[in-house]
Amino acid sequence: MRSQHPVARRQSVALRFGVSAIGLVTAITSASALAQDASTTAATASGKTAEIVVTATLRNERLQDTPIAITAVTGDMLQARNQTSVYEIARQAPSVTLAPQGQAFGSTMLAFIRGVGQSDFIPALEPGVGIYVDDVYYSTLTGSLVELLDLDRVEVLRGPQGTLAGRNSIGGAVKMFSKAPNGDNSGMVSVTGGSYKRFDARAMADFTIAPDKLFARVSAVSRSREGFVKRMDYACTHPASGVSAAPNLGDGCQLGTLGGQSLAAGRIYLRWVPASNLEVSLIGDLTRDRSEAGADVLRFANNPRLTIDDGNPATPPVPFDCRFVPYGPNSCDTAGRNRYWTYSTFTDTRQPTGQDPYTPFSIPIVSYLDSYGISGNVKWDVSDNLQVRSITAYRDYTATFAEDADGSPIMNQLALQKLKNWQFSQEFRANAKLMDDKLNLTAGAFHFRGTATFAARLALTYVGLNFNQGPEDSTSKSTALFLNGDYKLTDALRLSGGIRHTWDRKTQEYFRSNPDGTVPSTPCLPGRAPFDPANAPNCALLGLNGLTDGYEGKRVDWRVALDYRFSDEVLVYGQVSTGYRAGGVNPRPFFAPGTVLPVANGQIDPFNGVPFDVGQLKSFKPETITSYEIGFKTDLFDRRVRLNVAGFINDYKDIILNVLACPIAPCFQPNNAGTAKVKGLEAELSVYPTDRLSLDLSGSYLDFQYKRTDPATFIALNMVTPFTPKWKGAAGIQYDILDGDAGLLTLRADGSYQSHVFTEALNGPTNRIEGYFIATTRLAWKSKDRNWGLALEVTNLGNRYYENTRFDQAQQSGLTSVSPGAPRQWALTLTRNF
Secondary structure, three states, rough: OOOOOOOHHHHHHHHHHHHHHHHHHHHHEEEEEEEHHHHHOOHHHOOOOOOOOOOOOOEEHHHHHHOEEEEEEHHHHHHHHHOOEEEHHHHOOEEEEEEEOHHHOOEEEEEEOOEEEEEEOOOOOOOEEEEEEEEEOOOOOEOOEEEEOEEEEEEEEOOOOOOOOOOOOOOEEEEEEEEOOOOOOOOOEEEEEEEEEEEEEEEEEEEEEEEEEEEEEEEEEEEEOOOEEEOOOOOHHHOOOOOOOOOOOOOOOEEEEEEEEEEEEEEEEEEOOOOOOOOEEEEEEEEEEEEEOOOOOEEOOOOEEEEOOOOOOOOOOEEOOOHHHOOOOOOOOOOOOOOEEEEOOOOOOOOOOOOOOOOOOOOOOEEEEEEEEEEEEEEEEEOOOOOEEEEEEEEEEEEEEEEOOOOOOOOOEEEEEEEEEEEEEEEEEEEEEEEOHHHHHHHHEEEEEEEEEEEEEEHHHOOOEEEEEEEEEEEEEEEEEEEEEEEEHHHHHHEEEEEEEEEEEEEEOOOOOOOOOOOOOOOOOOOOOOOOOOOOOOHHHOOOEEEEEEEEEEEEEEEEEEEEOOOOOOOEEEEHHHHHHHEEEEEOOOOOOOOOOOOOOOOOOOOOOOOOOOOOOOOOEEEEEEEEEEEEEEEOOOOOOEEEEEEEEEEEEEEEEEEEOOOOOOOOOOEEEEEEEEEEEEEEEEEEOOOOEEEEEEEEEEEEEEEEEEEHHHHOOOOOOOOOOOEEEEEEEEEEEEOOOOHHHHHHHHEEEOOEEEEEOOOOOHHEEEOOOEEEEEEEOOOOOEEEEEEEEEOOOOOOEEEEEEEEEEEOOOEEEEOOOOOOOOEEEEEEEE
């Protein structure tokens, strides 16, 4: 039988999906009506789905009334799941991937929703997923690993938020909201001890400063834990290997650990109510992180040109290969075979040469972050039908982080990077109710400006570079005007829409110098790679120092939605929305124009000495998306069952992706990779069979298909964007074992699964993370008066080895390093409420 034409096949799939959705909604409506008529359910408040108010449409609205795909998590839910970091929320959110980044990116979180996102910390690139805390936009991925400190709720908005969120947010948005003070003189103190000498302390106090006028809420947290990755001395674990011993500052063969944490953070929230219609809030936060470098391990090594020599004539030089990979299919290590070992030294022990006279040297093994911010929120109810709001914010951070990507005593890639960033944002909104509350309008303006200063000591031995980058500034300005609204066509039918006009401007500086402060002035010899011994130091960088580049653009985004409420229990909606992410310029050129470039593992340029100018100053266009979404939201059987389902098709164009694997090296530049069609189905289910038992399930299916790719990126049509799992699912069960004079005893278990993902735009076996399932369990007791609490938690219950991310340079430097998830751990928490 002849196969169906692709267009016809897509139309058929869409038709079947639409018919199925309508049929399912009809069946659910009928079932709910029968259940109401029969009056068979007598649920108490404790056995019903929570009424959650969200602000995704820029005004307060019930979650089940909002025609947008949202995962909403309350502070109570976070406590029940013992989730303390923002990336943990993604385990229960369909089509969402949030994870801590590896060593090379410092205190950074990668974020992808529905195949759209960003994993690079470099500030010249905008995040594809917007992170917001108390309506303040976080402009870089660095500093976005937000501690879930005293939160009221978290909203995860899936799909483009071009007309709704503060700044574009093409893939979606994660919005966190702090608990506001009410002056009830409440408080809380908790301490946690556990695996790897973990010790956490949390505290909160809510009090009145001036009766009926001024209230305050102060929250603080401190966390410390030893690293679970052990740094081992290769010469000690492999006697007579030909590798020199590292300075041993640890116990036996262990030099230290990676991934250890030491963090303190606090927030103060002041709420002033000078009049019944005016409220002014001031929020300040501070974070001081003095953690170790990220817990990376080596999983692939193959660059025989790079060697280490212990100086003994009887032993030949040792090449960089599989002997330094302690675990996995690419390992031939004879002594390690440990999932959480690394042979990193963070030291370049090579003797100086004419091509590289700036050795030996070492860097501190750190991942530091100093961050603070202050925001002011003014809410003025001008009348019953008009509300004006202003959000003003300033944020500042300094991050310093070390990277020893090769995971071995052989020098391949070593970096100490420092990023300073400040940002200012201002947003005005006016919410109006008109025409007897049939029409709701929100008009506003948003302005953002910021400067990030990047500086680094980079030693890329595999390509003959050992230099200082920066300090160099990346500046960004963005201004937008927007209008959103909804109109009740009937009591059950509502039309919503929005439009936004954005103006963006970016500038980028480039400064390159030798480690001694001089600027490279001698060109590379014709036909010779930069690492050739006959070349001058850092000859490839000639001509880059002092250059500037920039980008300027504008864009109009829009959204149209229609929702219909069949009954109090069932809402159906459909929407079409657009979004975009601004273009820019390459923030990491490594070569001057006309340089003959090396390819993978240090081979000479394949173009017979003809200059191949990849890795130079290069601009990229904005990426855009048009999303078509339908869905329904239900609260059934007297709110004992909640089922929310969304299906979508996205037209994704001019996709911005970093290309790390090129026919030349190093190559780490953003490109417009091509266009794609992305289809998906998402579902979230909460069930309360009894007042003591609750179940929650979520799942998603994502079909990413490139329709066209740029041949220069080498991305094939059968590849997918990074961190895009086809399947994702989660399940949770909670049961109150007892509730009486002895207190409340609750058992909870959670599990999450994701299918395999690739971590790079150019998919390959060395950047594939296999699918995994991880489980967590928690047994919690609260006293009858709820003033005391004790909880025992076990994470990664099956002690499963899994990976958060991979830094794959197999085609460039010949290495792949991995950031593994933590092994099984236990923790015991004691809480006192007052």
